[in-house]
Amino acid sequence: MPRLDIAGHVRDIDLVVFDKDGTLINFDHLWAGKMIAAIAATLDEASVGAARDADLEADLYRTLGADPISRRVVPESPLAVASIPALTIVCAAVLYRHGLPWHEAETIAGRAFRPVFQAPPTTTEIRPVGDVAGLMRGLAAAGARLSILTTDDRLGTVATLPILGVERLIDAMVCGDDPIPAKPEPDGLLHLAALAGVEPSRVLMVGDSAGDMVTARRAGAALAVGVLSGTSRADHFAGHADVIVPDIHAIRLAS
Ligand SMILES: [Mg+2]
Numbered sequence: 001m002p003r004l005d006i007a008g009h010v011r012d013i014d015l016v017v018f019d020k021d022g023t024l025i026n027f028d029h030l031w032a033g034k035m036i037a038a039i040a041a042t043l044d045e046a047s048v049g050a051a052r053d054a055d056l057e058a059d060l061y062r063t064l065g066a067d068p069i070s071r072r073v074v075p076e077s078p079l080a081v082a083s084i085p086a087l088t089i090v091c092a093a094v095l096y097r098h099g100l101p102w103h104e105a106e107t108i109a110g111r112a113f114r115p116v117f118q119a120p121p122t123t124t125e126i127r128p129v130g131d132v133a134g135l136m137r138g139l140a141a142a143g144a145r146l147s148i149l150t151t152d153d154r155l156g157t158v159a160t161l162p163i164l165g166v167e168r169l170i171d172a173m174v175c176g177d178d179p180i181p182a183k184p185e186p187d188g189l190l191h192l193a194a195l196a197g198v199e200p201s202r203v204l205m206v207g208d209s210a211g212d213m214v215t216a217r218r219a220g221a222a223l224a225v226g227v228l229s230g231t232s233r234a235d236h237f238a239g240h241a242d243v244i245v246p247d248i249h250a251i252r253l254a255s
Pocket residue numbers: 019020021022023207208209230
């Protein structure tokens with residue numbers, strides 16, 4: 001089994017579990033762009049009166065967690081960590097708060113907002129965090145199994161793999177719409193460990209949010225590695241990550 005060195009933390013690891021958004025790919029580029037398109041589509045259907053539509057738009061951005069000007073996602077916001085069904089409910093709740101009856105709010109969120117998030121990403125929407133395929137090839141060649149644990153839907157996640165060139169390297173995935181409790185519950189990570197036939201104590205979890213780190217701790221993973229390539233700053237990881245590194249390329253084979 002490979003011995004990995006993550007910024008001086010050396011562990012024997014049989015399975016590396018990667019979060020996707022903010023860990024393997026640039027978070028803001030994909031999801032702030034989707035958010036802008038989803039809110040525009042929602043506003044096309046949900047007018048609350050010309051004088052108050054700007055307030056509704058601002059509240060949708062604020063509550064979901066993105067800045068339309070900087071195109072940055074707010075750390076630990078719904079957009080940063082929640083599933084697409086959860087984001088859709090948040091959208092409906094904002095519409096309701098601005099005066100739409102609940103059933104109408106829910107219908108518009110489901111018809112206008114949700115499909116934008118569910119559409120598989122295009123090649124131009126995916127910006128890899130460096131040479132993802134190269135890193136994964138090296139880990140796999142050393143004998144590590146590789147999995148993905150993401151809150152995104154399976155359709156969008158499957159579509160991302162060939163864009164990254166890693167579809168033959170990923171053994172298994174647990175996605176946000178799978179019938180498994182989402183992060184920070186440990187179930188998805190434990191499921192991936194069981195599929196690989198690996199003890200959780202030999203699993204490395206890598207992610208860009210505190211929820212990824214809590215998942216790793218609850219599952220009894222060998223090491224919870226927080227990366228700063230996504231939505232979180234170092235202080236968001238405090239007390240949760242075992243080690244904080246700039247990005248996935250700090251994962252190296254121990255010499
Ligand atoms: Mg993430």
